[in-house]
Each structure stands twice: as structure tokens, then as C-alpha cells.
Amino acid sequence: APFYDPFATLAWLAGVTRTVGLGTTVTILPYRHPVHTARVAANIDRFSNGRLVFGAAAGWAAREFAVLDVPYRKRGAISDEYLAAIKACWADEVASFDGAHVSFREVHTGPLPVQRPGPPVWVGGHSYGALRRAVKLGDAWHPTSVSGDWLLGVGLPALRQVAEERERPVPDLCPRIKLRVTPRPLGPGRLLGEGTAAQIADDLGLLQDLGARAVVLDPTYPGDRREAGRTARDLDVLEALVKEVIDVDAGCVR
Template identity: 55%
Template sequence: MRFGVNIPNYGPTASPDAMLTSVRHAEDLGLDLAMLSDHIAVTSDVAAQYPAPFYEPLTALAWLAGRTERIRLGTTVLILPYRDPLLTARVTANLDRYSAGRLVLGIGIGWAEEEFAALKIPYAERGRITDEYLAALHTLWSEDVASFEGTHTSFHNVHTAPRPLQSPRPPLWIGGNSPAAIRRAARHGDTWHPLGVTPQWLEKQGLPALRAAAEEAARPTPTVALRTPLRVTTTPIPDADRLPGEGTLPQIETDLATLATLGIAHVLLDPRYREPTRLQPPETDRTHLEAMAPLLTTHQP
């Protein structure tokens, strides 16, 4: 397995320096990936979970790319309906080149109804918009002069250079736990990116659904990148109350071994997953990650 960390780009403790320090810390620990969250309009429903200030992820990743060397950089997740696919394709292709091919693009459909209203995007259509934008992005990333005709986006004879450095494009992670998200990952993605689920759910529901969706789409089964909490405790947490990555180091070691057995390819650790940890200092995030680092080393390729 490979490991990454979700770097908070929101809240009163967020700043360019704090993000850079945390990303460099993850790079020094040998982690594979650092990712940022996405919101554009911090409406009240967004602010309840992701308070201002909120640093826009693509500009932040471009800035971080010039200040790091090895670690891959990505989004967990970019809300695809918020940006015209022409803009998304252009910015991500440029970002892939600025980072020397280190971009990982996680995408999702979004959940904040007030934010959709502020951006004048129909909330009820967000799944269909996402599917169409994904199809348009594949065209824009793969053709020198691209055309596309759809319900939500259309363009003709658009010159796309520079194309992404990675071929045919940056790795595409499709976020979400729903049946529709799993089908979307099978049709369009390289990796399915579920959030906050147990190994038991993955084994009994998520992974069988992913394999069935890939078979239906006549595509290889995507790899799996689980986003899960990072919270190291000194006393055990009852299994009924925790997710992988939470608890004592022996509990977390068992989690990692179980995920490896299930064939999970990536684990993205989120130190701000739980409500009580939402506004903890970045130093606390880094302390938890450092405590877990020896376990990660044993499971990395």
C-alpha cells in the first residue's frame, strides 16, 4: 500500500506556511501523497464543516509544487460541477507540468446545496453534470484539438496544449461511497476513493459492487484509495466506535494489515475527520502522523 495525508487548507489555523510545513513533513516521512479539499463559496453549510479562510486547492497545489520535490499532490476531492471542464482541463494539465507529473486528481459531485445555489449550478443535476464533465475532460486531455457536444457543456475545435505530462492524464480518483459513485469510478476512473468506511463494508459491499460495475463497463477494476481518519490514542477505542486509522498503534497495525489483505492500494489519512479534531492545530496533525509513520513504513512497497 501507499500512504498519503489530507492537509487542511481551511479554518483559522490554515495558512500557506502551515500547509507547506505539513506537506514537507509528510514528504520527509516518506509518504507518497498530500491532498487538499475543495470549496469555492463558503456558504453556511460549508462553513459548518470547513470554516474560513478556505484556500482554493488548485492554486495552492501549484504553489506547493514549486516548494516540494518528491511527494505527489492532489485533491480530495475537486467538486467537478463547480468549474467548466475547459478550465479544469487547462489548469490540471498545467499543474501536472508544473509539478513534474506529480498531480493526482480526485473528483466528486459535491454535497453543499447552498454552495451550488451561490454558484448557480443545479444541485439536482450534479451527478449528470459530473458524468458529462468527465467525458469532456477525457476528450480534452487526449486530443490536440478537441470538440464535445453535450447537455451541460459544448465546445468545438479547442486547442488543448499543453497536455498533461502524465500519459494519458493524471491519475483520476473518483470519490464517493454511493452505488452511483462506484459506477462512475468503474466507467471513468483509475481509482475508487471511498470515505470513512469499515473494512467489513469494503469486503462485503463496496468491493463486490466495484467489481460488478467494472465488469458491466467492460473495464479493468479500479484500484481503491480509502480516505480514513488519523487519530492515535493511548487507550484502545471500542471497534464499534472507530474506523481504520483510529485507536492505539496495535489497533491501527491490525487495520493496515486488514486493508492490505483486501488489496487496498492507497490509504489517505485525514487527521481532521472527526468533529472534535476539526480545528486542532497543524502541529497536532503532524504529531499523530509521526507516531504512525513506523507502521506505514512496514506496509509500503
């Protein structure tokens, strides 16, 4: 499916909104030079007066890496360095970084982001490398399309173990879940956010109990015709969820 460039889209959204949070979920770190990524992200944080969340991951589409002539098997190491370099650019208007995959000296990177020391970093991915990256460089772990059983039995225990091994705080949980309402309950193994309104309410309650700082909802209906970047159902589903399940003002499940 076609996708608009995230930073072009966010720059536009920053100009036509005033309070809504903005973010990427996720930008693929190896696809762009980190100095460029840092600058456009900082610009958007400026344009939006500090509303940007920077979601980032190492990527998964081997063909896209091939088109960009980026080594797919090194994407994890590249992502680690690029994310560290981005944060260095946000920290000071004149930044330097020395790594195996990117190096630069005394690069002028201003204007700096409104948020200090930079926009919140949500690290996506489910692999050990992604968890390590989230613990080392992220403010939050941003898993996508997971089941409740996997999150409770595998994902969160692994995240806590990595944090303990590295003697660092456990990053916040900020997942992106599907939002697909079905007329009948779905059985075991369903992803978070899929099922009846009652099942989705239970999922959001679970994430709330787990201390999730934020939850990104991803309306998706496989097979539906996409028009103007969304299905005709998306807005109806979100409105129904707000009416029946989510207390927007309180920021919690009803």
C-alpha cells in the same frame, strides 16, 4: 472551516517540492467549467513534472450548489459529462466534446499533462452513481471515511458487481481514511484509521491485503483548535505512525 483553493495550493506546492505526490481529494466537478479544470490540472501536472493525482467527485453540499446556481439534483449527470470532457481535453491539444450539460468545439487546451493520457483519476463517493463513474471513467475508487465492515461487506462487492455488469476492469482501491489515535481501543463500527496505534496498524494491514494502491491519511481531532490549517497534533501523529507502523521506504505496513 476555511479551505484554500486546491489548484492554487497545488501550484504552490509544485514549486516548493520535488518528489512528493500531489493531488485533490476531492475537487467537486460541477463547481467549475471542465475546460478550465482540465487546463489548471494539466498546468500543475506540468509544473510538478507528472506528480498530480486528480481526485474528483459529484459533491454533497446543497447550499454550495445553490450559491453557484448549479442544479444539485443533476450533479451526478453533470459530473459524468464534465469528467469525460476533462479527459478529452487532456487527450489532445485541440479538443471537442458534445453533451447535454457541456459542449465545445476545437478548443485549444495545451500544454498537455506530462502523464499520458492524463493524471490518474480517483473517483470519490459511495453511491451507485459514484461506483459506476469510477468504473467507467476512473483509474481508482477513492472512498472516504468508511468502516472496514462496510468496505468488505458493501463497497467492494458493489464495485466489483458494477465492473462485471459493464465488462470493465475493477478500478484500483485508493481510500482516504481518518487518522485519529485514541488511548483506548474503539469498539465495533469505528471508521478505518480511528483507534489505538495497533488498531490503525490492523486497518492499514487490511487495506494492504485488499490490494489498495494508495491510502490517503486525514488527521482529524474534532474539537481541537485549528491553527494554520491543521491541528497541533497532526505532525506528531504522522511521525509516530511512520516510526511505529509504516515502512515508508518499502511502501508497506511494518
